[in-house]
Amino acid sequence: MSSKNTTKQSSVALFKQSYTESRRRFLRQSGAATFSGAAIAMLSGFGSQTAYAGQSMEALEQDIRVLNTAIGAEHEAVAAYQLGAESGLLSPGVLNVAVQFQGHHKEHIDALSAAVTGLGGEPVAAKMDYQFPVEKLKAEADVLHFAAGLERGAVSAYAGAIPVFDNRDLSAAAASILADEAMHWAILRNALGLDAVPGAFFS
Ligand SMILES: [Fe+2]
Numbered sequence: 280m281s282s283k284n285t286t287k288q289s290s291v292a293l294f295k296q297s298y299t300e301s302r303r304r305f306l307r308q309s310g311a312a313t314f315s316g317a318a319i320a321m322l323s324g325f326g327s328q329t330a331y332a333g334q335s336m337e338a339l340e341q342d343i344r345v346l347n348t349a350i351g352a353e354h355e356a357v358a359a360y361q362l363g364a365e366s367g368l369l370s371p372g373v374l375n376v377a378v379q380f381q382g383h384h385k386e387h388i389d390a391l392s393a394a395v396t397g398l399g400g401e402p403v404a405a406k407m408d409y410q411f412p413v414e415k416l417k418a419e420a421d422v423l424h425f426a427a428g429l430e431r432g433a434v435s436a437y438a439g440a441i442p443v444f445d446n447r448d449l450s451a452a453a454a455s456i457l458a459d460e461a462m463h464w465a466i467l468r469n470a471l472g473l474d475a476v477p478g479a480f481f482s
């Protein structure tokens with residue numbers, strides 16, 4: 280059996296196992312339909328002392344670390360889209376999309392940073408410099424491939440962060456962002472002439 284099939288089967292098993300619990304939780308929460316808006320509002324409102332009542336200091340620090348890892352990756356994405364936008368290689372339509380996606384990443388930074396600050400942490404700042412493969416960006420497709428790779432990495436990173444957060448509200452917010460990153464990835468793949476949605480499961 281290939282490792283891909285094994286991954287797919289374990290994804291299905293994991294999903295089935297967590298589905299019942301998730302569904303019960305979903306049904307208990309009458310406001311779950313407004314999930315995305317609530318998730319972002321939650322991130323912005325993390326200054327409330329009650330938002331993390333009962334959380335241990337160790338768990339709190341871990342959540343801040345995970346949030347800061349995400350913020351660091353978002354800063355990198357913003358810089359990457361800036362590089363792409365200034366490359367002169369993008370056609371007007373693609374440039375518009377790139378600027379739009381960059382704006383989403385800036386919004387992610389703002390929301391995640393508000394959460395870190397609210398939890399008493401210090402949001403990480405953007406680096407002065409990033410090691411991007413500038414020499415390999417010679418055509419629009421190169422920029423799209425580069426951006427698609429970062430978006431795929433973002434989906435993977437948020438998928439990894441969701442089960443790690445001690446505060447499940449942060450998991451919900453990360454899921455909201457993951458959905459946005461997945462759409463970015465799909466659009467970029469489509470622009471490259473690739474199958475926008477390569478499979479039923481992400482691995
Ligand atoms: Fe993002």
Ligand SMILES: [Fe+2]
Pocket residue numbers: 356380383384430433459460463464
């Ligand atoms: Fe993205």
